[in-house]
Amino acid sequence: MNYPTEVTDAVELIWGEGMLSPGGPEKVAEMLEDIDLSGGRVLDIGSGLGGVDVLLATKHCAAAVIGIDVEPHLIKSARDLAARKGLAGRVIFKLVAPGRLPFADASFDLVFSKDAMLHIADKPALYVEVLRVLKPGGWFIAADWLWSEGAAESGIVHEWLAESQSLSKFAFTTPAAALQALINAGFAELMITDLRHKLQEANRKEVALLEGPTLQKLAAIVGTEIAEGCLFNAKGRQAALDSGDLIPCHLRGRRPF
Template sequence: MSLGQAPAPNDVAGFYDGIGQVLNTVWGPNLHYGYWENDADDTSIEEATHRLTDLMISGLAPRAGGRVLDIGCGIGNPALRLVGARDVNVVGITVSHVQVAQAEERAAQAGLSDRATFQFADAMDMPFPDASFDGAWALESMLHMPDRGKVLAEAARVIRPGGRLAIADIIERGPVSPEGRVVLDHICETYKVRSLGTMDEYRETLSANGFVDVEIRDISDNVSRTGAILADVVETVRDKLVAQAGEEQVTSLIDFMRRAAATPENGYLFLTAVRA
């Protein structure tokens, strides 16, 4: 399976400008997975999503005064948490003009506009000079990229030698059963993804683009309950979603959220690497 992907950036922007906006209102500003230590961990979803962001911050290990690129920044909350936790400057990029405006507003409200900026940009063709960032991360954005290989090549270009890269991403874990394939295909259709990557593909593509010291962790078990919790939350705004997407699509979305949470082939990785 290739890292080359579709759909087009406009499709991804349309998803987050539509249904994604409704999900933001009920899920909160961290529209990403949560992280729990084990089955006995009763941490709230709010704290669990912060915990995943903190894992990214720890993996990135940015130096004081550094400049960090947020690839697929969404509405900017993880970037602002990074800026608040470390003495760094962040530039976030997204293909959604709506998300750019929302991220800029959040930065202004937090008094961090001087250290966190956001702009419309294609991650496969970044408008930045070579070696212009001390590090970069992609938090649940790589699965949407039309060509993940190009994104990693661009990341290698704009990160200075010795700079770090951190990625958290939904992946495919094999071997995939027929039942698992149904769930994975539905994830791709619903969330505007052509196919999901694998741990081996990431390792190979990172190496091919000049990244070394690659460390990849399968944290699927730590994040899997997110889907079931999100399904419960989405039930509370069913009417709003039905008005946008129709009853059949919303029912299918909720059902597959629950199925995906229990599907072992629906995996999740956290990785770090260093630009050679």
């Protein structure tokens, strides 16, 4: 299990209700800039605790949202959140196995994914699947953590991820490889936006928060080890952002009409 409850409780306290990644509603809005989701059907890959899916249905007016994830306890938490928000039925969650997406061709107006693709090793195969389930003219929009050429050998990256053994859990790719895989899958109107400078600033604030009194508050709720793990992770992420090894990006592509 990559996201045990102690960890999800901790990051939810830092990043907000239902969120397993940084940025919150502003980040989701930024990803969806210029996209009108009203009445649309959305697939969210790696839905986690379901906070993003609630936003897609409420703030962004999607008619139906299906979140998929590989961890049963996250699916349960996401369903509970949707029910608490009065969205059960309109925002639904499905447990999946990695691989083929269990949906018919041309099922969705938007395939969305926030900070989940780094868990998926075979991205070329995933992009082909995403294109298949999109309706003609539908958009694929994802936030993904990419890395630079040579980052696999970077001491900074190893120091950050060695302790949590996350190097084997994460499947980073480079922006050039992501772009080529999206082209090969058949996407049009492609755009890969490098957000490193933006994320450097945002992450610096997170480090400062965790270095202050928040750490003690967090430790009182989730325990000292998990709280200090959050600080270690935020600092490691900062070092990898500052060195240029880590390149957070927005990916956009459209299924041709």
